[in-house]
Amino acid sequence: MKSPVLSNFWLHAFFAAVFLAHGPADAAIPDAGSPQPVPVPPEIPAAELPEEMMTGIVLRKLAFDREFDSPVMLASLPDASGEQVVAMQRGEFCAVRLDGSGQWRPFLDFRAKMKGIVLFEEGVHGIAFHPRFAENRLFYISYSQNEPRRTVISEMRASKDATPDALPETERVLLEIPQPLADHWGGHIAFGPDGCLYIALGDGGLRNDPYRLAQNPWVLHGKVLRIDVNSRSGNLPYGIPEDNPFAKEQTVRREIFALGFRNPWGLSFDARTGQLWCADVGQDLWEEINRVEAGANYGWSDREGPAKSAFHAHSDLPDTAVKDPVHAYTRLRGEGICIVGGLLYRGQKLPQLDGAFVFADWGYGTIWALGIDPASGLPSRRSVLHRKDAEHKFNPTLVTADVDGEPVLLSQDGALYRLEKDDD
Structure with a gap:
């Protein structure tokens, strides 16, 4: 008798190949004139946690003599310079100091490569x-390209100067993932304490993930990947770590570390425990926070947040154990529309945040701290750190940290912010 997992696997592989070859135009579209079911409004769930305001912390804008065009990522140079590099969506990278001096300098100008890449999530x-990096001068970038539309993960070198500049002529492409649509890219990357590179990828777009790519074990969409940039596996330009959860599976892509994500945005590792955290942007109802564990399935698109999705009658992979988010908030209560991660605070300047996961909502401009019970690992409280004033153009694109682990926020309006102790 055929294994249902294997049968499902080959069915998935076939449909994924057809979809990626022909694109969404070939998808069956219901006849607009035929009767359509009337959706039942979902019930508004009870709040999982009480919400409170946390006093003593203020959001302060950092002074620079320029704006940073749609900043999406901030990464620290692993040396003693104290510099961090801001990656901007349209291809500019700047090295900055977040010490209040306002110092910045060009690091990489990739704007020519990004010419024509203008859609909202591209x-x-x-x-x-x-x-x-101090020894080998290597760094890694994630970006999108068109014709064909794809995600690119590449390696590049920087100069050996005390203030290094990127050397774009040294770019080496590691991975290219075909993309059906220009949204749900994900694309955040981070090195773990194990030295491996982790890559978060979205489900490729379209409502409801109709091709079930996030659950398909033979495509990389809707997954967190883990690769070894210091080795090579066969003809691959990177290595597959031997302890990857599916490294010895023939029916699963070996790069996959975890699956079942919609549009993961904000990878971060707990500086104390090494645990990987990830925020995942929802579709209609839920925004979620996940602790990402090896081999775990986080449910999309069979589930959205903590609930079964209304648009898929049956689970895609039979008898699949699904891991619930650590926390989810919902649009049904008007809490927000687009989560951005996120770090587990381990700094020194804001002791009231110790062990809390700090995250925000892009649409509402709200910043929260999710208190975690260290004994159970479950959320115990949710505190509001900042609510956006109506006149404030604050749309956070990332909550991350400076070189000392103190919270820094990037905003689509081109500004960088800190969470600081309120001395007033």
Whole structure:
């Protein structure tokens, strides 16, 4: 008798190949004149946690003599310089100091490569420096390209100067993932404490993930990947870590570390425990925060947030254990529309945040701290750190940290912010 997993796998592989070859135009579209079911409005769920205001913390804009055009990522140079590099969506990268001096300098101008990449979610998505950057000068970027539409993960070198500049002529492409549509890219990248590069990828777009790419074990969409940039596996330009959860599986892409994501935005590792955290942008109802574990399935698109999705009657892979988010908030209560991650705070200047996951909502401009019970690992409280004033053009694109682990926020309006102790 055929294994249902294997049968499902080959069915998935076939449909994924057809979809990626022909694009969404070949998808069956219901006859607009035929009767359509009337959706039942979902019930508004009870709040999982009480919400409170946390006093003593203020959001302060950092002074620079320029704007940073749609910043999407901030990565620290792993040396003693104290510099961090801001990656901007349209291809500019700047090295900055977040010490209040307002110092910045060009690091990489990739704008010519991004020419014609203008849609809302297209462009640069991430940057990460090799843990041994001081020795090898290597760093990695994630960005989108067209004709064909694809996500590119590549390696590049920087100069050996005390204030290094990128050397774009050294670019080496590691991975290219075909993309059906120009949204749900994901694309954040980060090195883990194990020295491996982690890559977050979205489901490729379209409502409801109709091709079930996030659950398909033979495509990389809707997954968190883990690769070894210091080795090679066969003809691949990178290595597959031997302890990857599916490294010995023939029916799963070996790069996959975890699956079942819609549009993951904000990878971060707990500086104390090494645990990987990830925010995942929802579709209609839920925005979620996940602790990402090896081999785990986070449910999309069989589930959205903590609930079963209304648009897929049956689970895609039979008998699949699904891991619930650590926390989810919902549009049904008007809490927000687009989560951005996110870091587990381990700094020194804001002790009231110790062990809390700090995250924000792009649409509402709200910043929260999710208190985590250290014994159970479950959320115990949710505190509001900042609510956007109506006149404030604040749309956070990332919550991350400076070189000392203190919270920094990037905003689509071109500004960088800090969360600081309120001395007033």
